[in-house]
Amino acid sequence: MLTEATGAAALASAVKPLLAVRGLEAWYGESHVLHGIDFDVAPGEVVTLLGRNGAGKTTTLKSIIGIMGKRKGSVSFDGTETINLPSRAIARLGIGFVPEERGIYSSLNVEENLLLPPQVKPGGLSLDQIFELFPNLKERLKSQGTKLSGGEQQMLAIGRILRTGANLLLLDEPTEGLAPVIIDQIGRTIAKLKREGFTIILVEQNFRFAATVADRHYVVEQGKVVDMIPNEALERNIDKLHGYLGV
Amino acid sequence: MFELLGIPPQALFGQVLLGLINGSFYAILSLGLAVIFGLLNIINFTHGAQYMMGAFVAWMCLNYLGINYWAALLLAPLIVGIVGVLIERFLISRLAHLDHLYGLLLTFGLALIIQGLFRNNYGSSGLPYQIPPQLAGGHNLGFMFLPNYRAWVVIASLVICLATWFVIEKTRLGAYLRAATENPTLTQAFGINVPLLVTLTYGFGVALAAFAGVLAAPIYSVNPNMGADLIIVVFAVVVIGGMGSIMGAIVTGFGLGLIEGVTKVFYPEASATVIFIIMVLVLLVKPAGLFGRPA
Numbered sequence: 001m002l003t004e005a006t007g008a009a010a011l012a013s014a015v016k017p018l019l020a021v022r023g024l025e026a027w028y029g030e031s032h033v034l035h036g037i038d039f040d041v042a043p044g045e046v047v048t049l050l051g052r053n054g055a056g057k058t059t060t061l062k063s064i065i066g067i068m069g070k071r072k073g074s075v076s077f078d079g080t081e082t083i084n085l086p087s088r089a090i091a092r093l094g095i096g097f098v099p100e101e102r103g104i105y106s107s108l109n110v111e112e113n114l115l116l117p118p119q120v121k122p123g124g125l126s127l128d129q130i131f132e133l134f135p136n137l138k139e140r141l142k143s144q145g146t147k148l149s150g151g152e153q154q155m156l157a158i159g160r161i162l163r164t165g166a167n168l169l170l171l172d173e174p175t176e177g178l179a180p181v182i183i184d185q186i187g188r189t190i191a192k193l194k195r196e197g198f199t200i201i202l203v204e205q206n207f208r209f210a211a212t213v214a215d216r217h218y219v220v221e222q223g224k225v226v227d228m229i230p231n232e233a234l235e236r237n238i239d240k241l242h243g244y245l246g247v
Numbered sequence: 248m249f250e251l252l253g254i255p256p257q258a259l260f261g262q263v264l265l266g267l268i269n270g271s272f273y274a275i276l277s278l279g280l281a282v283i284f285g286l287l288n289i290i291n292f293t294h295g296a297q298y299m300m301g302a303f304v305a306w307m308c309l310n311y312l313g314i315n316y317w318a319a320l321l322l323a324p325l326i327v328g329i330v331g332v333l334i335e336r337f338l339i340s341r342l343a344h345l346d347h348l349y350g351l352l353l354t355f356g357l358a359l360i361i362q363g364l365f366r367n368n369y370g371s372s373g374l375p376y377q378i379p380p381q382l383a384g385g386h387n388l389g390f391m392f393l394p395n396y397r398a399w400v401v402i403a404s405l406v407i408c409l410a411t412w413f414v415i416e417k418t419r420l421g422a423y424l425r426a427a428t429e430n431p432t433l434t435q436a437f438g439i440n441v442p443l444l445v446t447l448t449y450g451f452g453v454a455l456a457a458f459a460g461v462l463a464a465p466i467y468s469v470n471p472n473m474g475a476d477l478i479i480v481v482f483a484v485v486v487i488g489g490m491g492s493i494m495g496a497i498v499t500g501f502g503l504g505l506i507e508g509v510t511k512v513f514y515p516e517a518s519a520t521v522i523f524i525i526m527v528l529v530l531l532v533k534p535a536g537l538f539g540r541p542a
């Protein structure tokens with residue numbers, strides 16, 4: 001680990017992590033994609049997984065929520081080992097997942113999409129609180145989910161897991177393909193969620209956006225975490241980060 | 248009384264009623280198939296045998312246990328639905344990761360086994376089942392005689408079909424079913440028990456077939472082959488409506504029953520094939536079916 005990273009890592013490890021990932025491996029069919037991912041996320045933290053396309057960031061999120069066919073290692077959420085649990089049981093522990101493609105159901109209207117995930121814990125946001133965050137959704141409740149704009153679909157995908165009471169949110173590229181004004185709105189929402197105590201893992205290609213919301217950044221390369229950069233050290237390590245991301 | 252193209256009204260409306268009766272069975276059975284196909288992606292060839300089992304369970308309830316028609320109307324779908332749940336849990340679920348064709352072959356084989364067992368025990372000449380006394384007789388409407396039991400079959404079928412449509416399209420449970428049909432992996436990742444939904448949906452689709460079987464028992468004789476004779480037409484109805492389309496199954500079920508009935512009046516030679524002619528035309532013009540969405 002980097003020298004700059006040591007302080008933040010020590011700080012994060014001082015509190016019991018909400019999520020501890022150790023030696024996580026995963027496969028797509030015969031293809032071995034994750035080769036031993038290790039990282040921690042402390043309660044209330046926002047961390048990002050940065051890396052090139054195909055590095056294994058999305059697969060890491062899918063493995064945490066349990067939708068990869070074959071995985072091994074250890075994923076401990078709030079003290080509960082989840083590696084052998086089905087995804088429905090993992091979600092019910094309090095993990096909410098927003099997939100990269102947003103996962104809006106075309107056969108459901110906006111209201112049905114919003115109300116679909118069951119409440120798994122107390123403390124979820126009410127519909128009014130969600131509409132306060134994303135006013136557009138209130139006006140389009142009866143529209144077919146996939147008829148919304150890309151930005152509105154992203155709001156719907158985030159809004160529906162906020163209802164559930166999940167306290168760890170897995171957001172896979174929430175800004176992908178969105179207009180700058182919508183990216184700002186998503187950024188403000190993530191910052192607000194952080195202030196309200198949500199723990200968030202963010203997969204991002206856009207590290208400039210990630211820098212505005214995250215506490216720490218894990219760099220993923222070829223199915224492994226190869227570096228951890230605290231957000232305050234990001235500027236000092238920008239050249240190295242460019243190297244990691246190939247930009 | 249007026250005549251239409253030389254056809255007396257009694258003959259015309261008699262066939263229309265017969266078409267509606269057949270349409271009722273087509274609608275309930277194709278609805279069950281559509282529900283099962285929508286969520287499980289399985290073409291349930293056992294459906295005809297499960298319809299026959301519904302009729303037989305009603306017959307057994309009456310003759311062995313003295314349980315009347317009305318109780319059998321609830322009990323038979325429940326019993327046959329539970330058999331369906333066991334079939335899904337122990338057989339069909341094992342093929343879930345394979346191509347549709349394997350499920351089709353499994354359910355086809357099961358249908359042959361079930362029909363063979365019933366034929367072995369009860370023969371194939373058919374067993375009588377009396378119309379319940381409350382629905383005996385009928386009403387003379389002037390232009391036709393309407394038997395009470397047949398009117399009941401049409402009304403009961405409509406109510407069941409519309410109630411099923413309402414549950415699937417307008418309730419939270421229906422939203423779970425539609426979500427699980429569209430993206431089972433993500434739905435499961437929201438904490439919804441998709442395997443349980445799949446099992447219960449199969450059981451419900453089977454229970455619909457058994458319900459149709461009980462309704463049919465007093466009209467047709469209770470016969471091990473009664474489902475096999477009907478199921479090919481029902482598959483044509485499902486294809487015309489659109490595989491997996493709930494409203495498509497209901498509308499085309501009743502509609503094709505009516506078309507078949509009217510064809511019997513005007514051109515009886517074509518009545519057995521008219522549905523298949525329509526199926527061919529629909530497949531050529533709109534392969535996803537009248538109400539289906541292209542893949």
